[in-house]
Amino acid sequence: MALWWLLPILSALFLSLVLTAVVRYLALRHNLIDNPDGGRKLHTSAIPLGGGVAIYLAFALPTLLVLASTNHFTSGAIRPLAFAGLLLGGLVLILGGLLDDKYRLRAKQSIIFPVLAALIAVICGIGVTKLTNPFGAPFLLPTAISSIFTFLWLLSTTYTTKLLDGLDGLATSISTVAALLIMALSLSAKFWQPDVALLAAIAAAALLGFLLWNWHPARIFLGEGGSTFLGFLVGVLAVISGGKVATALLVLGLPALDVVFVIIRRLARKQNPFTASDRDHLHYLLLDYGLSPRQVVSLYVTLAVIFGVTTLFLVSWQKLIILAILATVAALMAISLHKTN
Numbered sequence: 290m291a292l293w294w295l296l297p298i299l300s301a302l303f304l305s306l307v308l309t310a311v312v313r314y315l316a317l318r319h320n321l322i323d324n325p326d327g328g329r330k331l332h333t334s335a336i337p338l339g340g341g342v343a344i345y346l347a348f349a350l351p352t353l354l355v356l357a358s359t360n361h362f363t364s365g366a367i368r369p370l371a372f373a374g375l376l377l378g379g380l381v382l383i384l385g386g387l388l389d390d391k392y393r394l395r396a397k398q399s400i401i402f403p404v405l406a407a408l409i410a411v412i413c414g415i416g417v418t419k420l421t422n423p424f425g426a427p428f429l430l431p432t433a434i435s436s437i438f439t440f441l442w443l444l445s446t447t448y449t450t451k452l453l454d455g456l457d458g459l460a461t462s463i464s465t466v467a468a469l470l471i472m473a474l475s476l477s478a479k480f481w482q483p484d485v486a487l488l489a490a491i492a493a494a495a496l497l498g499f500l501l502w503n504w505h506p507a508r509i510f511l512g513e514g515g516s517t518f519l520g521f522l523v524g525v526l527a528v529i530s531g532g533k534v535a536t537a538l539l540v541l542g543l544p545a546l547d548v549v550f551v552i553i554r555r556l557a558r559k560q561n562p563f564t565a566s567d568r569d570h571l572h573y574l575l576l577d578y579g580l581s582p583r584q585v586v587s588l589y590v591t592l593a594v595i596f597g598v599t600t601l602f603l604v605s606w607q608k609l610i611i612l613a614i615l616a617t618v619a620a621l622m623a624i625s626l627h628k629t630n
Contacts, residue, residue: 294487297351301491305347305498312343313502313509321390323510336507338390340499341515345383347495348522349376352488365484367529374413375525378406379518382447386514403451403517407443410525411436417528439528446524446541447517452551453544454516456572456582457505461496462590464519467540468493470597471526471533477601485530492522505582533600535608540597542612543589546619547571571619574626592618 316322316337323336356362356372363369385402388394416435419427430438454460468489475486496519502509511519520541527537538545551569568577575585592615599611 291483294490297355297487298490298494300351300354301347301494302498304350305343305495306501308343308346309340309499309502309509312339313337315339316509321387321512323390337509338512339387339514340503340509340511341383341386341513341518344495344499344511344515345379345518347498348492349379351491352376355487355491361487362484365482366531367484367488368414370413371415371525371529374410374415375522375529377413378409378525379521381406381409382518382521383514386512386517389513399513403444403447403521406517406521407440407447410443410521411440415439415525415528417442417534420534442528442534443521443524445545446520446527446537448520449541449545449548450520450523451513451516452548452570453572454511455570456576456586457507458500458503459572459586459589460511460516460519461500461503462586463540463544463593464523465493465496465500466590466593466597467523467537468496468526470536470540470600471523471530473601474533474536475530480531482530485526489526489530492526505586535612536597536600539600539608539612539615540593542596542615543571543592543619546616547623550620550623571623571626574623578626 316339321338323338325334352362352372353376356369362372381402385399385405389399389402416432416439417430418435419429450460450464453463472486472489472493474480475482475489499511499515503511523537523541527533547570550571554569568574572585572589575588576582580588596611596615600608603611
């Protein structure tokens with residue numbers, strides 16, 4: 290890691306800390322707040338929204354600085370247009386999220402922004418061109434299949450962190466773990482992608498700065514824009530790093546599987562799986578079981594680190610086994626907690 294990397298990384302951390310304070314002040318002044326409801330919302334007083342704005346700016350500005358002053362990001366495997374897709378797609382999510390936070394958009398309205406962000410990313414050339422084959426040569430994806438797969442992948446990661454954002458610091462912590470693991474993989478001798486590593490490090494620094502404000506008890510929330518931008522950011526990092534989808538899957542595996550289980554349960558109850566409001570998510574079940582918010586977040590982070598770190602030394606077929614183990618763990622936790630509660 291080059292010494293000059295410290296400038297954009299520390300800039301992202303500093304900007305995140307300062308801009309979060311600014312955004313918090315502005316949100317309170319303009320009544321952009323989340324009021325407690327005595328149910329799914331666990332806070333006891335009004336908390337300002339819009340934290341995603343600070344994360345986005347703290348990530349985007351150092352990234353643009355590196356793009357403007359060096360060729361570090363453009364001399365590797367990442368296409369220059371991909372940065373436009375990442376930053377423009379992220380901006381769409383942040384602006385759409387602010388509208389949602391302010392006007393409480395309906396689900397069929399709010400979905401426009403994640404769909405548009407994913408489309409922008411695909412149009413700008415962000416795409417999974419091949420999938421690892423654990424039994425032989427990788428599967429090369431035709432352009433049309435690659436575009437569809439990438440679009441669905443980005444929507445999936447975007448909605449995973451959106452639905453994960455139910456406890457202070459939970460979505461931010463898991464996304465930070467994902468960024469750090471992608472950075473570690475990109476710095477390994479096996480992959481050696483310094484451009485991706487620096488981009489992931491800037492993302493992790495921006496997330497960590499906000500996490501200091503967002504850790505329980507949170508003084509500011511991500512808001513709709515922040516909760517969706519986190520998943521979009523992780524999803525894009527996984528793609529432009531050469532298709533490290535398995536890494537992101539293992540880090541986001543528990544919340545992603547939880548989303549699947551919740552959808553199945555809601556469909557079984559003949560509810561709309563995307564608009565129903567309940568405490569079916571695993572993090573709520575763990576709270577009802579008796580864990581504190583910090584303990585639940587720590588458990589999620591521990592599992593994300595344990596399963597995510599395996600990608601540093603396991604081969605493809607072994608990652609499939611680990612993913613199957615994670616799915617089993619998630620299913621057993623969900624079943625046992627539902628019976629207990």
